[in-house]
Amino acid sequence: GESVGLHLPTLSVQEGDNSIINCAYSNSASDYFIWYKQESGKGPQFIIDIRSNMDKRQGQRVTVLLNKTVKHLSLQIAATQPGDSAVYFCAENTDNNAGNMLTFGGGTRLMVKP
């Protein structure tokens, strides 16, 4: 069967190196941003989030940076491991008439070379 991420931009890194995945968002009114990881055959899984009143947030091996001036979000993964290989999506949470909804970015496929 087909896999998620066949036609997505790909970032290839060596195991142990740091990875940086970038995302541009569209709505200046968005106030909450999330990074998701999607492995083949699975639904997206939450990695880390950040609110618009912050410009940096750190988790375990991951850091999210938010630049509201240029509407740019990045995900940094330290010491990348083979298990980090997946497709990564950023999402912005914007209120709509039906309540909170997520708008997803195009996604980046991360490939970790052993």
Place this chain on the structure above:
Amino acid sequence: SAVISQKPSRDICQRGTSLTIQCQVDSQVTMMFWYRQQPGQSLTLIATANQGSEATYESGFVIDKFPISRPNLTFSTLTVSNMSPEDSSIYLCSVVAPGSEAFFGQGTRLTVV
């Protein structure tokens, strides 16, 4: 957090038929969301399903093609009607707490032949 069970996990269907996808959440939620993820693409919101009211559809999606039920606060179904090969995608249900992350089911991988 929320645990979402979605079924079937995959199916191969004949064109012209319909498939109903079920989504069960382990807690009561006000809104459930249905997404489509076409091969090699990101997630696109189909509709938002509220309990007790008609679903709200995004541009490009209509109720006749993707009827949705939301009989209670823990369950929803999405039907893909009169299927064509262009409907081959992964369909995902999701729940979101206000101003918080979304939780996703495993997805239903649909192939229409």
